[in-house]
Amino acid sequence: MPRLIALTVPAARFWWHRFGPMFAAEIRKRRIEGMRFSRWRRHLDESFVTKTRDRKAALKFLRKSMRRRGRPEVIVTDKLRSYGAAMKEIGAADRQETGPWMNNRAENSHLPFRRRERAMLRFRRMRSFQKFAAVHSSVTNHLNRERSLSSRDIFKTNRAAALAEWRQLGAA
Structure with a gap:
């Protein structure tokens, strides 16, 4: 007959704090690997959640986003010039697409x-x-x-x- 092990709340919290970040990192890594397909597009809007919407803020946002979710093949933005400057600095200016109604997905969300x-x-x-x-x-x-x-x-x-x-x- 199998022995039952009592799990206390502090023990569960200890294991969660110890192994939870590793599980989350693995899940995030698998999600990124699964999302890497040929026509992966990302729709971005100028809401950087910062006071300024300049090149520096756009660059920080893009780097963080790409670090977390990988490099997309196409990045759809509106015509905000800070995106273009940030894309040039990253080296992804050729991946940017802008145009009327192209970024409605991000705007409506x-x-x-x-x-x-x-x-x-x-x-x-x-x-x-x-x-x-x-x-x-x-x-x-x-x-x-x-x-x-x-x-x-x-x-x-x-x-x-x-x-x-x-x-x-x-x-x-």
């Missing part, structure tokens, strides 16, 4: 964030805005259910459960 950003123009520091946006995203995702994804009864049930949980959190 962050429209909800842009909407929140426009509403929160009174923030003086990027850090305080990012803190607010992180909390706001969690609360918004919790309370705003997509009506078009489910039937009316399921939507009302889910919304009632979310409101009950929100009221419970507020009462604590």
Whole structure:
């Protein structure tokens, strides 16, 4: 009969901290290797999440992105000139594609964030805005259910459960 081993929370935490980064690195490496196929394209937008959107910020963003996910065959950007300067410095100017409507995939992916950003123009520091946006995203995702994804009864049930949980959190 096999012996059962009791696993305590501190032991699990120890093993997680010791071996978790190695597992994550291996998963990331395999993901990168699996993504290397002939027509791999990356769509980028000028949201570097920095105060400036200059060549230095674009260069830092591109290097970090390529280190994490590998070198793409084609990089689709808008016509922001800092991308061109950064691409020349990296040596990938021939891989850049720009044009009208080519980068709609990247532009449309962050429209909800842009909407929140426009509403929160009174923030003086990027850090305080990012803190607010992180909390706001969690609360918004919790309370705003997509009506078009489910039937009316399921939507009302889910919304009632979310409101009950929100009221419970507020009462604590």
